[in-house]
Amino acid sequence: MSGEKKTWMRQPIIVVLGHVDHGKTTLLDKIRGTAVARKEPGEITQHVGASVVPASVLKKLAEPLRKYFPKLVIEIPGLLFIDTPGHELFSNLRKRGGSVADMAILVVDIIEGFQPQTVEAINILKEKKVPFVVAANKIDRIEGWKPHADTPFLESIRDQSPRTLSLLEEKIYGLVGKLYEHGFEAERFDRVRDFRRTVAIVPISAKTGEGIPELLALIAGLSQQFMKKRLVTSEEPAKGVVLEVKEEPGLGTTIDVIIYDGVLRRNDVFVVAGRNGPIVTRVRSLLMPRPLQDMRMHEGRFINVDLVTAATGVKVAAPGLEDALAGSPFYVVPSDDKVEEYKRITQEEVSQIRFRAESD
Numbered sequence: 117m118s119g120e121k122k123t124w125m126r127q128p129i130i131v132v133l134g135h136v137d138h139g140k141t142t143l144l145d146k147i148r149g150t151a152v153a154r155k156e157p158g159e160i161t162q163h164v165g166a167s168v169v170p171a172s173v174l175k176k177l178a179e180p181l182r183k184y185f186p187k188l189v190i191e192i193p194g195l196l197f198i199d200t201p202g203h204e205l206f207s208n209l210r211k212r213g214g215s216v217a218d219m220a221i222l223v224v225d226i227i228e229g230f231q232p233q234t235v236e237a238i239n240i241l242k243e244k245k246v247p248f249v250v251a252a253n254k255i256d257r258i259e260g261w262k263p264h265a266d267t268p269f270l271e272s273i274r275d276q277s278p279r280t281l282s283l284l285e286e287k288i289y290g291l292v293g294k295l296y297e298h299g300f301e302a303e304r305f306d307r308v309r310d311f312r313r314t315v316a317i318v319p320i321s322a323k324t325g326e327g328i329p330e331l332l333a334l335i336a337g338l339s340q341q342f343m344k345k346r347l348v349t350s351e352e353p354a355k356g357v358v359l360e361v362k363e364e365p366g367l368g369t370t371i372d373v374i375i376y377d378g379v380l381r382r383n384d385v386f387v388v389a390g391r392n393g394p395i396v397t398r399v400r401s402l403l404m405p406r407p408l409q410d411m412r413m414h415e416g417r418f419i420n421v422d423l424v425t426a427a428t429g430v431k432v433a434a435p436g437l438e439d440a441l442a443g444s445p446f447y448v449v450p451s452d453d454k455v456e457e458y459k460r461i462t463q464e465e466v467s468q469i470r471f472r473a474e475s476d
Protein backbone atom coordinates (compact mmCIF):
# COMPACT_ATOMS: atom_id res chain seq x y z
CA MET A 117 0.00 0.00 0.00
CA SER A 118 1.39 3.37 -0.94
CA GLY A 119 0.48 6.86 0.27
CA GLU A 120 0.01 7.61 3.94
CA LYS A 121 -3.52 8.77 4.54
CA LYS A 122 -4.14 10.76 7.67
CA THR A 123 -6.56 8.94 9.94
CA TRP A 124 -8.19 9.98 13.19
CA MET A 125 -10.84 8.89 15.65
CA ARG A 126 -13.97 10.97 15.24
CA GLN A 127 -16.63 11.97 17.74
CA PRO A 128 -19.36 9.35 18.23
CA ILE A 129 -22.74 10.65 17.03
CA ILE A 130 -25.34 10.50 19.79
CA VAL A 131 -29.13 10.85 19.64
CA VAL A 132 -31.63 11.36 22.45
CA LEU A 133 -34.96 9.53 22.28
CA GLY A 134 -37.88 8.92 24.65
CA HIS A 135 -41.49 9.69 25.51
CA VAL A 136 -42.81 13.24 25.33
CA ASP A 137 -42.18 15.28 28.52
CA HIS A 138 -39.69 12.77 29.93
CA GLY A 139 -36.94 15.41 29.70
CA LYS A 140 -35.12 15.01 26.37
CA THR A 141 -34.92 18.74 25.65
CA THR A 142 -33.95 19.61 29.21
CA LEU A 143 -31.18 17.00 29.09
CA LEU A 144 -29.80 18.31 25.80
CA ASP A 145 -29.92 21.89 27.14
CA LYS A 146 -28.05 20.79 30.26
CA ILE A 147 -25.40 18.99 28.21
CA ARG A 148 -24.97 21.99 25.89
CA GLY A 149 -24.72 24.33 28.87
CA THR A 150 -22.07 22.09 30.43
CA ALA A 151 -20.10 22.01 27.17
CA VAL A 152 -20.20 25.78 26.69
CA ALA A 153 -19.36 26.66 30.30
CA ARG A 154 -16.45 24.25 30.60
CA LYS A 155 -14.82 24.32 27.16
CA GLU A 156 -11.32 25.63 26.52
CA PRO A 157 -11.06 28.95 24.65
CA GLY A 158 -11.23 28.39 20.89
CA GLU A 159 -13.10 25.10 21.03
CA ILE A 160 -16.12 25.09 18.74
CA THR A 161 -19.00 23.42 20.47
CA GLN A 162 -21.96 24.63 18.37
CA HIS A 163 -22.41 22.89 15.03
CA VAL A 164 -25.33 23.03 12.62
CA GLY A 165 -28.03 20.74 14.00
CA ALA A 166 -25.62 19.34 16.57
CA SER A 167 -23.47 20.22 19.60
CA VAL A 168 -20.15 18.83 20.66
CA VAL A 169 -19.01 18.07 24.17
CA PRO A 170 -15.25 18.33 23.63
CA ALA A 171 -12.69 15.96 25.13
CA SER A 172 -11.48 18.69 27.50
CA VAL A 173 -14.96 18.83 29.07
CA LEU A 174 -15.29 15.05 29.22
CA LYS A 175 -11.96 14.91 31.03
CA LYS A 176 -13.07 17.49 33.60
CA LEU A 177 -16.35 15.67 34.17
CA ALA A 178 -14.61 12.31 34.50
CA GLU A 179 -12.15 13.64 37.09
CA PRO A 180 -14.42 13.21 40.16
CA LEU A 181 -15.28 9.71 38.87
CA ARG A 182 -11.68 8.59 38.93
CA LYS A 183 -12.09 6.74 42.20
CA TYR A 184 -15.00 4.73 40.75
CA PHE A 185 -13.62 4.17 37.24
CA PRO A 186 -9.82 4.40 37.53
CA LYS A 187 -9.25 3.06 34.02
CA LEU A 188 -11.26 5.67 32.15
CA VAL A 189 -9.01 7.63 29.78
CA ILE A 190 -10.71 9.84 27.21
CA GLU A 191 -9.35 9.10 23.72
CA ILE A 192 -12.17 10.40 21.52
CA PRO A 193 -12.15 14.09 20.54
CA GLY A 194 -15.61 14.54 22.07
CA LEU A 195 -19.24 13.53 21.71
CA LEU A 196 -21.46 14.92 18.98
CA PHE A 197 -25.07 15.27 20.07
CA ILE A 198 -27.85 15.74 17.53
CA ASP A 199 -29.68 18.84 18.83
CA THR A 200 -33.25 17.82 18.03
CA PRO A 201 -34.48 14.90 20.11
CA GLY A 202 -37.11 12.35 19.15
CA HIS A 203 -37.94 9.72 16.53
CA GLU A 204 -38.58 12.01 13.63
CA LEU A 205 -35.11 13.43 13.23
CA PHE A 206 -33.60 10.10 14.16
CA SER A 207 -35.32 8.55 11.16
CA ASN A 208 -33.52 11.10 8.95
CA LEU A 209 -30.18 9.77 10.17
CA ARG A 210 -30.44 6.59 8.11
CA LYS A 211 -27.58 5.04 6.29
CA ARG A 212 -27.18 1.80 4.41
CA GLY A 213 -27.51 -1.07 6.85
CA GLY A 214 -28.31 1.04 9.90
CA SER A 215 -28.08 4.50 11.34
CA VAL A 216 -25.59 7.35 11.28
CA ALA A 217 -26.14 7.52 15.04
CA ASP A 218 -23.49 5.53 16.86
CA MET A 219 -25.32 5.47 20.16
CA ALA A 220 -28.55 6.63 21.76
CA ILE A 221 -29.72 7.85 25.13
CA LEU A 222 -33.19 6.59 25.91
CA VAL A 223 -34.71 9.04 28.39
CA VAL A 224 -37.31 7.61 30.77
CA ASP A 225 -39.05 9.60 33.51
CA ILE A 226 -38.23 7.51 36.58
CA ILE A 227 -41.55 8.42 38.22
CA GLU A 228 -43.73 7.63 35.17
CA GLY A 229 -41.75 4.67 33.85
CA PHE A 230 -42.27 3.22 30.38
CA GLN A 231 -44.81 4.98 28.11
CA PRO A 232 -45.89 4.29 24.50
CA GLN A 233 -43.11 6.33 22.87
CA THR A 234 -40.52 4.67 25.12
CA VAL A 235 -41.51 1.36 23.56
CA GLU A 236 -41.55 2.88 20.07
CA ALA A 237 -38.05 4.22 20.61
CA ILE A 238 -36.78 0.83 21.81
CA ASN A 239 -38.22 -0.84 18.72
CA ILE A 240 -36.59 1.69 16.39
CA LEU A 241 -33.23 1.26 18.15
CA LYS A 242 -33.53 -2.52 17.89
CA GLU A 243 -34.38 -2.37 14.21
CA LYS A 244 -31.46 -0.05 13.45
CA LYS A 245 -29.12 -1.91 15.80
CA VAL A 246 -28.11 1.24 17.65
CA PRO A 247 -26.70 0.55 21.13
CA PHE A 248 -28.19 2.64 23.91
CA VAL A 249 -28.03 3.56 27.55
CA VAL A 250 -31.08 4.45 29.62
CA ALA A 251 -31.14 7.81 31.39
CA ALA A 252 -33.58 7.36 34.28
CA ASN A 253 -34.48 11.02 34.56
CA LYS A 254 -36.06 13.25 37.23
CA ILE A 255 -34.49 11.51 40.24
CA ASP A 256 -34.90 14.85 42.05
CA ARG A 257 -38.64 14.08 42.12
CA ILE A 258 -38.20 10.95 44.20
CA GLU A 259 -39.71 11.57 47.62
CA GLY A 260 -37.18 13.08 50.03
CA TRP A 261 -34.45 13.59 47.40
CA LYS A 262 -31.85 16.14 48.47
CA PRO A 263 -30.55 17.80 45.32
CA HIS A 264 -26.82 18.40 44.71
CA ALA A 265 -26.32 20.52 41.62
CA ASP A 266 -24.09 19.08 38.86
CA THR A 267 -22.77 16.33 41.11
CA PRO A 268 -22.02 12.73 40.17
CA PHE A 269 -24.90 10.43 41.05
CA LEU A 270 -22.59 8.18 43.07
CA GLU A 271 -21.71 11.14 45.29
CA SER A 272 -25.21 12.48 45.61
CA ILE A 273 -26.60 9.14 46.84
CA ARG A 274 -24.23 9.20 49.81
CA ASP A 275 -26.31 12.04 51.20
CA GLN A 276 -29.78 10.50 50.64
CA SER A 277 -31.89 8.83 53.32
CA PRO A 278 -32.31 5.01 53.33
CA ARG A 279 -35.99 5.45 52.52
CA THR A 280 -35.27 7.63 49.47
CA LEU A 281 -32.63 5.17 48.30
CA SER A 282 -35.03 2.29 48.57
CA LEU A 283 -37.65 4.22 46.57
CA LEU A 284 -34.96 4.82 43.93
CA GLU A 285 -34.10 1.10 43.83
CA GLU A 286 -37.77 0.21 43.42
CA LYS A 287 -38.06 2.54 40.43
CA ILE A 288 -34.89 1.23 38.84
CA TYR A 289 -36.05 -2.37 39.18
CA GLY A 290 -39.32 -1.33 37.54
CA LEU A 291 -37.25 -0.22 34.55
CA VAL A 292 -35.11 -3.37 34.63
CA GLY A 293 -38.33 -5.44 34.42
CA LYS A 294 -39.72 -3.41 31.52
CA LEU A 295 -36.47 -3.65 29.59
CA TYR A 296 -36.46 -7.42 30.16
CA GLU A 297 -39.96 -7.61 28.61
CA HIS A 298 -38.46 -6.01 25.52
CA GLY A 299 -35.57 -8.42 25.31
CA PHE A 300 -32.83 -6.54 27.19
CA GLU A 301 -30.95 -7.40 30.31
CA ALA A 302 -30.43 -4.16 32.23
CA GLU A 303 -28.82 -2.99 35.44
CA ARG A 304 -27.78 0.19 37.22
CA PHE A 305 -24.59 1.29 35.44
CA ASP A 306 -22.26 0.85 38.43
CA ARG A 307 -23.37 -2.79 38.82
CA VAL A 308 -22.95 -3.80 35.18
CA ARG A 309 -20.27 -6.46 34.67
CA ASP A 310 -20.42 -6.85 30.89
CA PHE A 311 -21.58 -3.81 28.96
CA ARG A 312 -21.92 -5.84 25.78
CA ARG A 313 -24.73 -7.88 27.29
CA THR A 314 -26.34 -5.51 29.73
CA VAL A 315 -27.99 -2.17 29.11
CA ALA A 316 -26.75 0.42 31.61
CA ILE A 317 -29.29 2.53 33.48
CA VAL A 318 -27.92 5.89 34.66
CA PRO A 319 -30.10 7.71 37.20
CA ILE A 320 -29.98 11.43 36.40
CA SER A 321 -31.72 14.72 36.89
CA ALA A 322 -31.62 16.87 33.78
CA LYS A 323 -32.80 19.69 36.03
CA THR A 324 -30.13 19.56 38.77
CA GLY A 325 -27.41 17.96 36.64
CA GLU A 326 -26.95 15.00 39.01
CA GLY A 327 -25.70 11.94 37.15
CA ILE A 328 -24.76 13.90 34.01
CA PRO A 329 -21.00 13.34 34.61
CA GLU A 330 -21.56 9.57 34.72
CA LEU A 331 -23.88 9.61 31.72
CA LEU A 332 -21.33 11.41 29.53
CA ALA A 333 -18.34 9.46 30.84
CA LEU A 334 -20.17 6.19 30.28
CA ILE A 335 -21.08 7.01 26.67
CA ALA A 336 -17.50 8.09 26.01
CA GLY A 337 -16.12 4.92 27.63
CA LEU A 338 -18.50 2.56 25.84
CA SER A 339 -17.95 4.09 22.43
CA GLN A 340 -14.16 3.96 22.84
CA GLN A 341 -14.25 0.39 23.99
CA PHE A 342 -16.75 -1.13 21.59
CA MET A 343 -16.76 0.99 18.43
CA LYS A 344 -13.17 1.95 17.88
CA LYS A 345 -13.16 0.64 14.31
CA ARG A 346 -16.38 2.37 13.39
CA LEU A 347 -15.03 5.68 14.71
CA VAL A 348 -11.82 5.73 12.70
CA THR A 349 -12.06 8.05 9.71
CA SER A 350 -9.57 9.44 7.20
CA GLU A 351 -8.86 12.17 4.69
CA GLU A 352 -11.36 10.78 2.17
CA PRO A 353 -14.23 12.40 0.27
CA ALA A 354 -16.97 13.17 2.80
CA LYS A 355 -19.95 10.96 3.50
CA GLY A 356 -22.94 12.26 5.34
CA VAL A 357 -26.68 12.45 5.65
CA VAL A 358 -29.07 15.36 5.05
CA LEU A 359 -30.69 16.22 8.35
CA GLU A 360 -32.84 19.08 7.09
CA VAL A 361 -33.49 21.14 3.97
CA LYS A 362 -33.86 24.84 4.79
CA GLU A 363 -34.48 28.12 3.06
CA GLU A 364 -32.04 30.77 4.42
CA PRO A 365 -32.28 34.51 3.72
CA GLY A 366 -29.50 35.48 1.31
CA LEU A 367 -28.37 31.88 0.78
CA GLY A 368 -31.34 30.24 -0.94
CA THR A 369 -32.10 26.60 -0.24
CA THR A 370 -29.45 25.02 1.98
CA ILE A 371 -29.01 21.56 3.46
CA ASP A 372 -27.94 20.80 7.02
CA VAL A 373 -25.67 17.79 6.79
CA ILE A 374 -24.18 15.48 9.40
CA ILE A 375 -20.77 14.36 8.11
CA TYR A 376 -19.78 11.00 9.60
CA ASP A 377 -16.78 10.19 7.45
CA GLY A 378 -13.94 12.07 5.71
CA VAL A 379 -13.38 15.71 4.79
CA LEU A 380 -15.71 18.19 3.05
CA ARG A 381 -14.25 21.20 1.24
CA ARG A 382 -15.63 24.26 -0.46
CA ASN A 383 -16.06 23.54 -4.24
CA ASP A 384 -16.39 19.77 -3.71
CA VAL A 385 -18.85 18.13 -6.09
CA PHE A 386 -21.50 16.10 -4.25
CA VAL A 387 -24.64 14.06 -4.83
CA VAL A 388 -27.84 14.10 -2.79
CA ALA A 389 -31.26 12.63 -3.52
CA GLY A 390 -33.95 14.96 -4.82
CA ARG A 391 -37.69 14.61 -5.41
CA ASN A 392 -36.99 14.12 -9.14
CA GLY A 393 -33.86 12.01 -8.93
CA PRO A 394 -30.29 12.57 -7.77
CA ILE A 395 -28.92 16.13 -7.66
CA VAL A 396 -25.27 16.70 -8.57
CA THR A 397 -23.94 20.09 -7.54
CA ARG A 398 -20.93 21.88 -6.09
CA VAL A 399 -20.44 23.33 -2.57
CA ARG A 400 -20.67 27.12 -2.78
CA SER A 401 -20.18 27.68 0.91
CA LEU A 402 -19.79 25.75 4.13
CA LEU A 403 -21.36 27.44 7.11
CA MET A 404 -20.92 26.95 10.83
CA PRO A 405 -22.77 28.83 13.60
CA ARG A 406 -21.05 32.04 14.63
CA PRO A 407 -19.78 31.80 18.24
CA LEU A 408 -22.12 33.64 20.60
CA GLN A 409 -19.50 36.15 21.77
CA ASP A 410 -19.00 37.38 18.17
CA MET A 411 -22.72 37.86 17.47
CA ARG A 412 -22.82 41.50 18.50
CA MET A 413 -19.90 42.58 16.33
CA HIS A 414 -20.86 40.79 13.13
CA GLU A 415 -23.80 40.36 10.83
CA GLY A 416 -25.38 36.97 10.33
CA ARG A 417 -25.68 33.77 12.27
CA PHE A 418 -23.07 31.85 10.29
CA ILE A 419 -19.40 31.98 9.46
CA ASN A 420 -17.84 30.61 6.28
CA VAL A 421 -15.26 27.86 6.59
CA ASP A 422 -13.02 26.28 3.94
CA LEU A 423 -13.36 22.72 5.12
CA VAL A 424 -14.88 20.55 7.81
CA THR A 425 -13.86 17.10 9.06
CA ALA A 426 -15.93 14.25 10.46
CA ALA A 427 -17.80 14.19 12.69
CA THR A 428 -19.58 17.49 12.27
CA GLY A 429 -22.86 19.21 11.55
CA VAL A 430 -22.54 21.81 8.78
CA LYS A 431 -24.80 23.90 6.58
CA VAL A 432 -24.07 23.49 2.88
CA ALA A 433 -25.11 26.17 0.39
CA ALA A 434 -25.07 25.11 -3.26
CA PRO A 435 -27.10 25.79 -6.40
CA GLY A 436 -29.98 23.46 -7.26
CA LEU A 437 -30.93 22.15 -3.82
CA GLU A 438 -34.62 23.15 -3.98
CA ASP A 439 -35.82 19.55 -4.37
CA ALA A 440 -33.33 17.92 -1.99
CA LEU A 441 -34.79 15.38 0.42
CA ALA A 442 -34.23 15.28 4.18
CA GLY A 443 -32.84 11.87 5.11
CA SER A 444 -30.96 11.57 1.82
CA PRO A 445 -27.41 10.27 1.73
CA PHE A 446 -24.74 12.90 0.96
CA TYR A 447 -21.66 11.80 -0.98
CA VAL A 448 -18.74 13.84 -2.24
CA VAL A 449 -17.86 12.52 -5.71
CA PRO A 450 -14.15 11.60 -5.67
CA SER A 451 -13.56 12.28 -9.41
CA ASP A 452 -15.48 13.34 -12.53
CA ASP A 453 -15.65 9.83 -13.96
CA LYS A 454 -17.48 8.64 -10.83
CA VAL A 455 -20.49 10.97 -11.10
CA GLU A 456 -22.81 8.37 -12.68
CA GLU A 457 -21.78 5.70 -10.19
CA TYR A 458 -22.52 7.97 -7.22
CA LYS A 459 -25.86 9.03 -8.71
CA ARG A 460 -26.79 5.38 -9.02
CA ILE A 461 -25.74 4.55 -5.42
CA THR A 462 -27.71 7.52 -4.08
CA GLN A 463 -30.79 6.58 -6.10
CA GLU A 464 -30.64 2.97 -4.96
CA GLU A 465 -30.35 3.88 -1.30
CA VAL A 466 -33.26 6.27 -1.49
CA SER A 467 -35.54 3.84 -3.33
CA GLN A 468 -34.89 1.26 -0.62
CA ILE A 469 -35.91 3.80 1.99
CA ARG A 470 -39.10 4.67 0.09
CA PHE A 471 -39.94 1.04 -0.44
CA ARG A 472 -39.66 0.36 3.27
CA ALA A 473 -41.67 3.42 4.17
CA GLU A 474 -44.49 2.32 1.84
CA SER A 475 -44.54 -1.24 3.11
CA ASP A 476 -44.93 -0.08 6.76
Ligand code: GDP
Pocket residue numbers: 134135136137138139140141142143201253254255256257320321322323324
Ligand atom coordinates in the same frame (compact mmCIF):
# COMPACT_ATOMS: atom_id res chain seq x y z
P1 GDP B 1 -39.26 16.37 26.30
O1 GDP B 1 -40.66 16.49 25.78
O2 GDP B 1 -38.87 14.94 26.50
O3 GDP B 1 -38.23 17.13 25.52
O4 GDP B 1 -39.31 16.95 27.81
P2 GDP B 1 -38.82 18.37 28.38
O5 GDP B 1 -37.35 18.44 28.40
O6 GDP B 1 -39.54 19.44 27.65
O7 GDP B 1 -39.32 18.27 29.86
C1 GDP B 1 -40.70 18.16 30.21
C2 GDP B 1 -40.93 18.77 31.58
O8 GDP B 1 -40.21 18.05 32.57
C3 GDP B 1 -40.44 20.22 31.69
O9 GDP B 1 -41.36 20.94 32.48
C4 GDP B 1 -39.10 20.09 32.38
O10 GDP B 1 -38.76 21.23 33.13
C5 GDP B 1 -39.34 18.91 33.30
N1 GDP B 1 -38.10 18.17 33.59
C6 GDP B 1 -37.20 17.67 32.71
N2 GDP B 1 -36.19 17.06 33.35
C7 GDP B 1 -36.46 17.16 34.68
C8 GDP B 1 -35.80 16.71 35.87
O11 GDP B 1 -34.73 16.07 35.85
N3 GDP B 1 -36.40 16.99 37.05
C9 GDP B 1 -37.59 17.66 37.14
N4 GDP B 1 -38.09 17.88 38.35
N5 GDP B 1 -38.22 18.11 36.05
C10 GDP B 1 -37.69 17.86 34.84
